[in-house]
Amino acid sequence: MSQNPFHAHIHKAIANPVLQAALDANADRRVQARKTAFTTLEEPLEVLRQRAHSVRAETIAQLDHYLEQFIANAQANGMIVHRAANAEEAVNIVLKIAGNLPQRNTKDESVVHLRGSRPLLIAKSKTMVSEEINLNAALEAAGLTPVETDLGEYIVQLRGEKPSHIITPAVHLRREEVGETFHEKLGIPLTTDIPTLTDAARAALRQTFLEADIGLSGVNFGVAESGALCIVTNEGNGRMVTTLPPVHIALMGMERLVPTFDDLALMLSLLPRSATGQKISVYTQIIHAPRGANESDGPAERHLIILDNGRAKLRGTPLNDALLCIRCGACLNACPIFREIGGHAYVGALGEHTPYPGPIGSVISPGLFGSANFGQLAQASTLCGACKEACPVDIDLPGMLLRIRAGLDGKTGDGRRRKENTSGVGLPFSVKLGLKAFTWAAVSPGRFRLAQKLAATFGRILSPRAEQIKLPAFTGWGFSKDMVRPAAQTFRKRFKKMDNPSIGEKAQEHVGTLAGWQVKKTTPRQQDSTLVNQFESELISLSGNFTPCTTETLSDAILTLLNERGIDEIMSWNEAHLPAGLLDSLQRAGIRIGQADQPHIRAGLTGALGAAANTGTLAISSGTGRPQSVSLLPQIHIAVLNKSDIKKNLRELLQFPEIRKATSTALISGPSRTADIEMTLTIGVHGPGELHVLVTQ
């Protein structure tokens, strides 16, 4: 058998029953969830999909322009923007920001250890770019402590593994394995109860958020028109790492731009649906700037590192459209190959790991890291097209796999430069030789007929009696199936003996037409009659709580809520940003208003800029007197929303001018949640576990 590590990994994956059960569950649930989520779109999926494709294609075609606009805006907003040509440069920028660049060889403790004598602590939310540049290893080598805070990434980091999926890093594990890992590493009693495991991670990571010197995140989209970073998470860890530590570093692939907020709204209607089957993720952050002069929280410094690492050179090549990817992972979930082998099996010819598995990974791994070693991944596909069908931006993944196989992924970016000598990338010599021989026969009808005759003779020798030939396993085909014996009489011979009358009159009487055959139509979903009703039902479906009230009943409603939970101290926005007299009446009723950064306080009271009815989303912008931690740190988040600020959808919500300039805006859709362990939904991870929206008339 082949010595290729790829085959060895495949063999191991298929032989692992735990992995197989996990992958089956992932495929079955994610694919269904995605399809269900698409039934709630405002326009037909295909219309949105093609529009999204055009937006992304146009962005990539004009990438230099949009990058320039994006960077200029980000810098004007006060962000520090760095460009990294490759992984090494990106790592060095992070290390430099951390004041710990190895070649500087600093002995200055105050630089390395901002807070006391422990190593510099870096709280990370999920970023695949960080995996791509292998950042954790570099940070550890430099004496820093990176801690992954996404539950799935945290599990994987504790186990010393790599993520096996770009959205659900621990998809290869079952709860038993997570339980054992937490028992061993966190010292909790052995359990397979998913909420208990999630609580253990929450408790362990809470301290990390509060003590971290640097928060490091990825970026889902950069919005060129305002220089915004959009970061989408469910657990709340993304908000923690971009809000609490004094320094925030965002890592972003250079292609992840959209021109406008309307484009962002379009992408946000597709990304969470494709990724996790959610209409919208719990937290969609729109970040513009570091902490403002009068703001009480948020990082003092925000750095953005824009990584090339092979992306620019893909533009204009046959792999150009790989840059359209919005990293939703839908193609992984839809792929029958991924379902069998999982993410860890996708390795290069020398066994090198790639952070990008599945169909898109089989394109961008050769594209970014070279087809010499990763080109073989493109052969692990039946070209069934399930990936293209699942892709929310309609990337022709099978087409690009074919181009990699044909050696067309030219490095020079000069279009479709042919390199015939590198054709059949990833195939063994014997297969290529066979196909060359077949071609030689097939271009001549005489030789083809002779080959057919030989095949029939050979078939009868191999299997004189049975219709099916038992081929041995080493032939590949014979590994799991038999091969039908070539026909003694080919069709071309039989055809000559067939009559060819022009018509069979009797049958013609029964010929029908297509008329009367109905194409199945889906009935459009009934919209709720009013925006507030729709907001209510969406919020409730996200496990949020909805309370209608008036300005008179508002404080009583909040008091009831607090009294039921035995809470007498809350953190709050400044009274200027809440309905007049609200804080006064709460205080008169015995509620104390504490500091916004006190982690022991169980409830936070905020206003809200507005809401989107069709996704149950609240928009909360930060600013002076509106600390971000109030909606993030406490277990219970209470938000007061004015009924007239409820908009139809995300696109309309994003038109609030405040969102386009605020330091940070959190679009919040329900309490924090995770499904990182066996895709089992658990409410309340790092962000609030309870969300109460009080809607005033």
Next chain:
Amino acid sequence: MSTTIQLFATCLIDTLHPAAGEAVVKVLQRVGVEVEFPQAQTCCGQPAFNAGMHAEARKMAQHTITTFEADPAPVVVPSGSCTAMLRHGYPELFADDPTWLSRAQALAARTFEFTEYLVDEMGIVDVGAYFPHKITYHPSCHLLRGIGVDRQPRALLAHVRGAELVELPAAEECCGFGGVFSVEHPEISAEMLKRKTSNIESTDAPVIVTCDTGCLLHINGGLHRQEKRPRVVHIAEILNTTLLQKPFTAENAESAEF
């Protein structure tokens, strides 16, 4: 009305499953179509194209284009996969060669998959078939997602008298054939095939219908290895049955009465 088509039988039907080719001819004849079979035809070149061997694929594509250019009649292909090759693969192969590109596009414009030709071009959904058994349908990948043909075979099957069409669980999943893939990655292919055959078993349908001979040979080979009856047939073989209880006997086709 007399229509003439050129049949591109495909190398798989020609060499390994000629019964499907005969059924295609008989069904087309029954609805009044005259069938020609250019004897120079061989293989469309998809195996080489999918392997990434474009030079070889181009030679076979040129041979196929030349073969079917001699006659202006439409080309009917009883395979979604080979139709996709002519429709999408050829233009990609000749993207840099304007002369061959226009010849490839001209051929692609008058090339139709078998069920697509019957339903969309001829407007026929009932070909007078009678098959009083449970059947289930496996939509092959290149037919379904490659050229977007799904309602056509389903409409034809819905008009087969006596047939009870049961939905195959996870019908749209690939069977794991994928040409060279099934040889290059036998272990993955085997797992995919196992899923497909166990889904087939769960339907109790004695017959599985598909429009692609690649899937047919692959699934039948798998069923036989698992010591089960290989019972995937080409859709033309069902459409060609017109006699009660005696499927697949071409001799009986004309004597059926409804």
